[in-house]
Structure formats: C-alpha cells, structure tokens
Amino acid sequence: MPHDMKQNLADFVYQELLDGRVTISGSDDLLVSGLLDSLGVMRLVAHIEQKYGVKIPPEDITIEHFASVDAIAAYAGNLLAD
C-alpha cells in the first residue's frame, strides 16, 4: 500500500503538476526548489483526500510533511494507518 501510494503520488506530481517535464525522485525537494508552490501543494492535498478518502487537517499542511514525495507518502501513510 505505501509503495503504491508513493508511486501514485509521484505520478500525480510528475504528470499533473510538472507536466512530465521534470523527472523527480522520491527524496527530491519539491518546495524549496520552487517546483511546487502552495497552489500545487494544495492540489496534491486535494488529490490525496480524494483518492484515499482521508481528510488532511489544515494544520498538517507543513513544509515538513510536503517537502518531498517520500515525506508526503510517509505522512499520508500514517494518516491512513490511524
């Protein structure tokens, strides 16, 4: 499950937010690099909520949780496990 999720998130970022222009690895920084901005992150949040039927509380939307695909997957995995 976490692996699938990670793949799914990476695909979403790659396809939807980066238009398949920039290849990223799971640990690549997304925020400081400017690859994603706040709108992109919120799109991702909406995507996770929809796809996995979870609710991401606003206070969880932090740089730490959304720094990279790995970080996001870890965070979302925890959320699902709860």
Added chain:
Amino acid sequence: MTIESLGLTRSQSLIWAGQKIEPEAPLYNMALRFDIFAALDEDRFQLAFQKLVDDSDAMRIFFECDESTPRQYVTPSLAYDVLKIDFSNEPDAETCAEEWIDRRLTHQFDLDRCTFDSALLRLSDEHYVWYFNQHHIVTDAWSSSIIFRRVADNYARAAGSNEDHCATVPRFSEFVEYEQTLKARPGHADAVSYWKKRSPSDSAPVRFYGMRTEAAGARTVRVPRRLGARRTKRLEEIAEQDGIRGISRDLTLFKLVAAALFAYLFRIGNGHSVVIGSPTHNRSSLKFRDTIGLFIEMFPLRVEIDDDDTFRELLLKVSNEANAFLKNALPGASTRQGALSYNVVLNFIHARFGDFAGARVVTQWLHPGYGDPGHHLRVQVLDLEDKGDLLIYFDFNESVFGPEVQQSSVRHFLRVFDAMIEDLDSMIRRVPLTSDDERETLIEKFNRTASVPVDGEGTVMDLFARQVRLNPDAEAIREGRDALSYLELDQRSDRLARKIVCRGIDGDRPLIGVCARRSIDLIVALLAVHKAGAGYVPLEPGLPERRLDYILQDTAIGLVLLQADLAELYRHRSQSVLYIDQPGASAEESEMSARLPKVAPSSTAYVIYTSGSSGTPKGVEIDHLGLAGYVRWAIRQYVKDRRLRFPLYSAVGFDLTVTSIFVPLCSGGAIVVYPEQAGGIDLSVLDVFHDKAVDIVKLTPAHLQLIGNLDLSDSPVRALIVGGDDLKTSLAARTLDVFGGSVTIYNEYGPTEAVVGCMIHQYDPSKDTHASVPIGKPADNVRIYVLDPDSNPVPVGVNGEICIARDGLSRGYLNRPDLTAEKFVEDPFVPGGRMYRTGDQARFVDSRTIVYVGRSDDQLKIGAVRIEKAEVEQALLSHHGISACFVDAISPGKKSEDANLRYCVRCGLASNYPNTTFSDAGVCNICTDFEKYSERARSYFSTMDDLRTILYKLSRRKSGSYDCMMLLSGGKDSTFALYKLAEMGLEIYALTLDNGFISEGAKANIRRTVSDLGIRHEFATTEAMEAIFVDSLNRHSSVCYGCFKTIYTLALKIARENGIPCIVTGLSRGQFFETRLTREVFDGDVFDPEKLDREVLDARKVYHRVRDAVTESLDVEIFRDDAIFEEIEFVDFFRYCDVSLSVIYAFLKKHAPWVRPEDTGRSTNCLINDTGIFVHKRKMGYHNYALPYSWDVRLGQKRRDEALAELNDEIDADSVMRILKDIDYDDADFYFEEGSRKLAAYYTADETIGVADLRKHLEKWLPDAMIPSYFVSVDDFPLTSNGKIDRSMLPHPLEQRPELAQPLALPESPLQEAMAKIWRDALRLNTIGIHDNFFEVGGDSILAIQIVAKANDMGMRITPGHLFSHQTISELADLLGSEREGPSNAPIEPHMRPKEDLEVDAQPLVDLDEKTLGKIAALLDKSQ
C-alpha cells in the same frame, strides 16, 4: 492556417460581462511602465516584440460575439508595429511622457481586433520608457512578467539574427481547453459545491465606515503606500516563526496581510463575518507557469471574527480558510454568487520584473482610474522589483470613498497592521484606530458647546421662583376648567412643603414618594417635595403591586404624598401618608411658620426607576445640578424667550415627562394637564393633538406612530421634541407630512442616567437620509464620546459606545454600588471627571453629527421604555407553573424563514397564507374545499361558441369602428386571446397600460404581435403612475392593485370615447377562483352564475368609487352614474376558453412572433412587480402570489415545483429600495428596518397555562410596557453548540396559536370575516378566532389605532375605545351590527378620522348589505 475558435474561461466570461456593463470604462486595462535606463536599439526592440506576438497565441487572440455568446479566436499571424515616440528633444521629456501615458492609459480596446497597446518612448539617449497596456481578459500580473521577460530575452538574444533561440511560449488555448476538461473530473463538482456553500446569499459586503455602498460607479482612485523596509522585514520575520510558517513564503505573507486586512475590515465594517475576494493564480503546473494569458480566478475568503480574537487567533482562521481556498480553487469553479459576496479584494502580486538585457529597469503598474464597480476597495500588494519593501496600492471606489476617508482608511489599516506585527497576541478590537488629529476633532472640537455658566440660578425651584416674581398672575397650570396662576401654584406648593417640613425630614438625601394621577395636585406635590429639600420618587397609582413593594423598600421612603381618593392604596402599608390637598383643611399655625430650607444643587431632585438587568428595577438618582442644567439648556433650545404651553400627558415616572413639567414652569409657560384615561391603554397623546391647546409636545417615536394617520396641518403645535427611542427617518418624514410641513422636529437623546436629554438634532428632511435621524451634537455642558471598549475614540463612521460626561450626571443607582461603579467610570479625557457608559452604540456620520445604531447588550427598548429581559424573565419565573423561560424582542413583520413553512402537497400553497390548514395527508383546505365544489363551478364556464355569440351581439352596439377592446398585457395569455379574437374577424382595439416598468422584451412582443395582426394598439400612460403605486402599496401592500384599477379606469374611458361596447380581459381561470368562485359562493344549494355576475358588477361599481390615488389623479367623471357599466360590458376571455399552458405556448410558437421576455422575473412583464412582492411579504408576511399560483397549480396551468420555485425566488432588496425611492415611497425605509419590535416570552411549563393567566400574573410585577405581547409555550429550549439558547430555532410567535382559554372559532358572518381580515393583517396572524382577546394575541395601542383606521376606511365606525371595551372580533361585530340597526351611527371620532377620507361618493359603504361588504373586502384584497 485556420483561425482557432474557443469559448471563454470562467474568469474571461466575468471580465467580458463586467466590460459589457460598463462599455465605456477602461475597467480592465492592465498597463505597465518600464523605465529602461540604456540606449535601446528601437528596431531591435520592434523585432523582439514582434517575436513575442509570433510566439504566443494569447497575444493574437481577439473576441467576437456569436449570437449573444462571446468566443475567442487565435489569428495565426499578427503584424504589430510598436509605436515609437521621441520626447528627448522636449525640454521636459519626463512630463511629456507622463502626459502622453496618462492620456493613453484609458485607451479602450476593440477586443475584436487587438487586446494590447505597446509603445516605446524615448526620453533621452539612455532612458527609454516601454509602455505596455493589455486588456485583462487575456493577461494577468504573472503573464505581464512573462511578457516582459520574453521581450527582454528576445532583445538580448536577437542581435539582429532571426534564429529561434527561445522555445515557443506554451499555448494559452491549452489552458482554455484544460478548464473545460476539468469540469468532467471528479473533484470539480465538489469544488463548485464548496464555493456555493461558502457564499451564502445572505453574506453582507463590508459596509465601510457605515457608508452606503450600493450603486457604486467605476471610477477609482489609487492611493499608494510603501510599507517600508522595517515593516516588510518584520513581516518576513513573523512569516518564518514556528507555528506561522506555511508551505511557502508567499503563502505565509499573503495570510499575514490578509489577516491584517480582515482585522481592519472587522474594525471599521459592520459585522463579525467578513468576506474578501482574492485571486488564485491557477498556474498549477510548470507549463502553465510559463504561459501568457489570463489565469487568475477570484474566489471569496470568509472569516468569522470573534470580539475577543487576537491577531494570532485570526491568523489561524485565515490560514485554514486560505488552505481550503487553494484546495478548492479549481479553474472554472468560481460562482456568480461568490463574486457577489465580497466588495473588497486582496491581490498579492508575486510577479517580479528583472532587468532588461542587462539594463536597469524601474517597473510601475499604472492605474487607469477605473475598476470593477463591485469592488469598493482593492488592496494590491506588490514588490515588482523584489526590493524587500512591499508596496500597497489601495484602489478606492470614488463613489464610496471620499478623499478624506481614503486617507483615513489607509491610516487605520496601517494602525491595525502595525499592531499586528508589533504583537500577534494583542486583541484586534483593542487597537486604537484614531490619530491625534482625529481625537482632537472628535473629543475636543465636537464637545465645544456653548458653555452656560452654572452659577447663581441654582435649582429649578430658584428658576420657578423667578417666574413667580416676574409673572405672578400668569397661568402656570391648567387641568380642564381649573387653573392656577404662578402665584397660586407657588403658594399651594409652599403650603404643602411646610407641612412636609413639619413632619420632619431626615437623612442625607431624603426621598419622598408622590402618588397622584396627572393633575394639578401632582405638580403641587412635586414642587412641594423640592421646596422641602427632598427628592421625589414617582409612585404612579397604576404601579404593579410587587414593583411598588420593591421601590418602597429600595428607597426606604417614610412619607408618601397622596391624592385623597387614592388612600386605599396605602392603607395597609407602613409609610406615613400626607394628603396633597384636603379641601377645607386649613393649615395649622406651626405649619405656616415652618421655614423652607435653601436647597443645594447637590441634593437629590428625583429618583426614577428603570429596568434592571439583575432582574429588579434600579433607581437612578438625579440631583438638582443635573436637573437645572437640563432645564436651562432645554429652555434655551426649545423655548427661547417665549411662553409656551406644554402638555402633561405622560407618566411622571418616565423621565421624558420631566421636560413637560419643569421647562414650562421655569420659563413662564404653562402646563396643560391630560389625565390618565380609564381602561388599559392610555391614548391621551391623541387628546393632546385633538385639543389644540399646546404649542410644543415632548413625546416618543411610539407616540408619533399613533398620530401618523392624522391631519394636523392646522395644529398650533409648532415643535415636537422626540426622545426615549431611536427616531427613524421615515417616521420623522411622515410626521412632518402629518403637520403639513410646518413643525420643527427635535430629536433629543439622553438616558435617564444623564438627565433626560444630552444631545440634540433638528430634523432636516433634505439632509437626513440615514435610516435613523441623527442624535446630533451635545447639549450645553455635556461631553459626548463614542468609544471602543478600551475607551479609545472610534473614527468617523465606526460604531462605538456613547459615553456621557456632564455637570450633574447621575450619582448612580440607589443601593447598587457595584453596578454604579461599572457604569459610571472615570472620564478618560477630563482628569477627575466622571463618565457614564450608556451601552448605546452609535457612530459619527461626519465629525459634527452622531447617529444612534443600537444596543450593545441585552437591553431592549419597546415604545421608548427600557426593558431588561432579566426583569421580565424573573417575573415570569415567579409564576408557579413556569419552569424555564426566555424573553426576546421580535419583529412581527419578519415571519419565520421560508424553510420552516409547509406547502400543500397538491397546490404548493404555503402554510403562512392566512387561514390555511392542512389535512393529515398535507392537503390544504382550499384544495379540499375545491374538490367539493369544482363540479358545480363548471356551470360558470362556457364555450368559445358562446363567446363568439356574445361578442358579435355586443358589437352591434358599437358606435365607432371597433367591436371590442382587448386588454393586452403582452404576456402569453392575453397574446393568445388577442389572436383568437382576431381569428373571429373582430375589429379590435388593443390597449396596454405602460406603467413605466414594462420590460423592453414585453413591449417588443406587443409591438410585434399587433403589427403581425395589423390591429390598432395604444400604450396608455398616466403621469400619476408613481403616486398610484405609492398609494397602492400603502393601502394594499401591492403595486398590482393600483395598476389594475388604472387599467380598468383608462380602458372604460377610452372605450367610451371610441364607442367600443365591450372590454375583453385576459384574467385566468385561477383568478376567477381566487376572486369570485370562492368557497362561500357554493355554500348554498344552488349556484347561480347570473347572481354572481350581478354581484361582481355591483362590486365593480363600488370599486371605481372608492376614493384613492386613481380616482384622485385620473378623470373619473364617467363613474358619476352607473350608465358606463351598462354601456360597456366586461367579457373575460378565459371564461369561455379552456386551454392548457402547453397549447398556448405551442400556438404562440407557431403563429405569433412572441418570445419569452428575458429581462424580467419568470412570469411577469413588469419590473416593479418584485417590489410589490417584497413589500407585501415584509408587511403581510406572505407572498401575494401564493394564492393565485396555488390556483394555477390546482387548475393545471403551472406545475407545483415551478410555482414554488418562482414564489421562493430571492428578491434583490437593493433594487427594490431603489425603485421605492424612485417612486417617492415614503415608507421605503420602513421595510428595511426591524420594524416596531415587540416582546415575546418563551416558556416551558409543567401544565398548560393560558395567556390570560400569565398576563394577569405579570401585571402584578411589571408595568404594562414590559408585559410581553406574545407568549409561546415550548417543550424545551434549543441550544447552540455554546450552550446558549438558539434563537433561530425558536418558533416565531405568529406561527402557532397561543394557549388561549377558548378554542378557535372562525368567523361566521361576512362582517366578522371583514373584521377578522383587518385583525389578521394588523396583527400579522394567519389565523384568528372571533373570541380571541385582542391583547392576548399581541395587540397594543398602535395596532388598535391601525385596526380602527382600517375599519373606518371600510365604513365600519369604531374607535380605539370600542376596541378596548370590546376586545374580541365577535364583540366588535355585535357592536357594529347593533349600531347599524340603530337610528344613529356612532360618529367617527374627530381625531381618529383618517387623513384622506375613504368614503365612497355615490353609496356609503356602510349601507351595503353584509354580503356585498364581504365581497368588497375580498375584492379589495385581490390584487392580481
């Protein structure tokens, strides 16, 4: 190459529509000025720019309208010559460039050709200005930065070569298509529904500084303000703090600035719920971040701010809101409702503009001077050159913000902003907004009143003594035939005072009770108390027993001055009693020699009790300094050096009455006494105006309502001093009208604690246009402050609490040191001074005038009486059967939300329609009844053959060229009828009333159809239409009534002039059932259509003779006699034609050039229709189309859901207000106010307690004014999540019948029905029984007057006295019935006569038989 054609994105559509509304205004010009400091190669620049155009599809877009839908097209190539102008030879190149740009800036783009304007200005060899202006419809700030970078890069790279170094710009059309495809994706619907929920239709835009914001123009003013490096740095530091830092710096900065803006709007606006709009950049992917075009889309951000919120708490709310905002900000998801929910926009521009091919650039975003009229303030935050110094552009709508307010707004925003960055944990409402200058104006200058020395003259008794010396023989007081001169009054009061002194007066501030009816005795007693050196405590004979107990105990009064015949009241009490006057009793010698003390200004003059929030009344102690100060000012203000007669007609325990007593006695005038009237309700104020014996009257707004229907143009009263409650402008205007314009109305404000009155405003109808008449400026020796909770002055326009400092301010509340300390505090502006915090909310409308706004606490004012709910609740709880209760003020006019209504399952009739009941299956009584008589009703209808016969027969009587006249509204029904008549080969004269509000679409229909048929048509008009609408609204709460009567009147007249023998109407079958074929008609065994026809004709005759604006303004000579009704007959087309809606539509589609108008509501041609509906709903509590539409549904002319949807359509209050103002409808404001509020008591009880029982119980504790009008028994109290009683969930008192002793008995006779209708309308009840007691169903004096006036209008001769003595419909009807049989009718009391006599010329209504009377009552009510 082909031209690509695309639809518009959501944002583009909004801009397109916005531009269409203001076609002349450059609302959407996005212009930038780049000052490039380098020697540019102009040709190379041209190439660089042309390459941009070639590379980017957005630059080659143009727009065209395909039918009414705009589309955008991308042309494959566009050659563009950058305009080049050389100013370098001008002496002042910069000025020339600026002037050129200023002119150019407002350039209007022809969107069907090119969306931009580009020019290169040469200011010197090394200084160029690139001016670039583009219509917002294809660009945004981000896009501009791409354009700049592209051109700069092209310029740098080109170096003369045509080689394509730079990849083509991604295509904007991809985004347009992407937005389309998104709509099909799963998340989109969720997002749209999120935005719908987020923008409820009731959300109010910010009302800046109390200013009106409707109908703003498009002109805007930009006020730039740099935050400066320090503030910007501080902001950025905060943005990095833990708990604040978000996923991106830009977002965090946005949230911080948004929080400051929200806080500012909260402070200067009008509510806790604040909405702003903000754009999202919508460039969610890398590709879109490189695309030129319009991406941004505006969405609302809505935050609920609590009074005690700190900035940090607000920031958290903003942060959550902003996250949700971004999550749901999908392209294309914005809604129209959302766009209407805000009038403030925050635009945080993150775009950066760098250098130009290595050259230094200064970038400016230019302001075209126009903006979207819906955006009253735009706050644009930018740092285009990344300097670490945020620049804020405040774009103010000019019609909302004047120049002064623009400046102060910026100042106030920065104060809030600074407070936030200073300390995030500070409370928002604690930020002092005003500057030193503002304080100087509002605290010092405003309070610079004429200071009258307080020396020498001492107390009111000294002022009185002076008048005794000056005019010993002048009349001081009159009561009927008895009168006393000044000398006599002085002597009598002296005598009584000596008796008091002989009895002995002790204590520091002695108090003496006075129990007397309004009389000379009363005044003698009050003066005697003062002369004896004591303060008086009014103990009116009617005081509820328990209240009297409390006051006697609280004041520890030992002595009561009593009128001899009231002795019984004190027989069993411990107080000693002194009779005010015992005729024949001579004074004893010791009494005569007693010396009267010299009274110090600091001694108590009186103690008046007002309602207390702790559940018991509180005594306000006023000393002589305060009383004399008020009286001297009042004399200077109202009397000057005249001798005026004041009426004494109000309760002496009400401090309003102080004016009517001491002002005349201290200025040589006279008091005219009006004793209490027998019975429950005292309407002495009517006698005051009827009598013509006084010059000036002190009264309350509630009193003004009572006299609102009189004609007092010949009254000797020349001035009214209105106090005690908020004076609405509409009421002041109506009052002025009552006096034929010749009366001065003073609005005097002042709580009991600050001595009667301490602010004054003279009503000026030309200037006072706010909902309330201002309370103006301070009285002499009074200082008025409007303060925030921290005692900081609030700016002009912002609500704050009125705080009063004055000489002689009340010492406080008797025996209530805690409460006194809370309300009477240190004056923050005068060292050592005291100040009273009133709890009244007010604001400055300008720096010289204050307007009252409302209360900040639970205190209510009903009929000018202060009411603390706690006191009423405590009295209720003392009833053994009541376990819990809650008291609230409600507006009877505002019925429950439509959501709480029930609708008939068949016809959709709503439960708030009068007398509606439902079967268990949910079927209304009208549907049920209709089942019983629908068969019999068939005989009323006939066939088209009959119609033909009738019309042919009538046409033989014609004396001109036309066989008949058709009343053509232009709607589907009458158009259909017209075609059918034409098919019969009749020569038709078609007539339409152009009431000034007929939609253009409908007029076009009419013109097309009559020309298609080739028949004669006229638009009839009258200049009196507006007056007729106003009159119709006043009388019938509907515009249609007046319109119909106008049509019929004009039609009859034109028909006669043209020798036309008959008039054909397009009344629908529903309308027949609604107005004629009512249940009662079928009560008998036989239904006789001819009899009904005769009755309708009779009613028609009366109808045209009821005097109103139509008969006043139009030529009604033809109705002199009945001949016209015999000469011209009315024929109702649909009585003969049975046709379904779909057949009509199909027919019109096939045969007529008729199209459904799109510029009106759903099924009307008339633009004023909504206004009538709105007023009717507000006034009567239900929709005036409820019944007509139910008939349409019942008869299959409309679907139930269609009817319901139309009936529940939201009506735009603003446009209604505009129309009402346009037609000069005086009462316009009335419908936008809360209306006269009344007290409602909700309670839970273990047993059933009748209203009569409850009222009786409360009468022991509370004065009449504090007894609730409504009593509602509930099973339990609905609570909010905070555990408070949820008022919105409580039933509206008018929804359910109260617990009355008697079961519901419906009216039986037409007279009872007519009376019941009047009661229902006035009391706003759906149902009323004929044995229901007037007071138990919410009646009061004002309603009594309304009921009497309406009954008089209908020829029923009753007086308020009759209503008080006959408190049920049944008793009143019996009274009327018996009087009508008797030889003499009771005359209408002169003072009750309505302003315009509504008598019928030919036949007085009262002579008609009851059946006809009932019929007319029905007819008058039907307005469709």
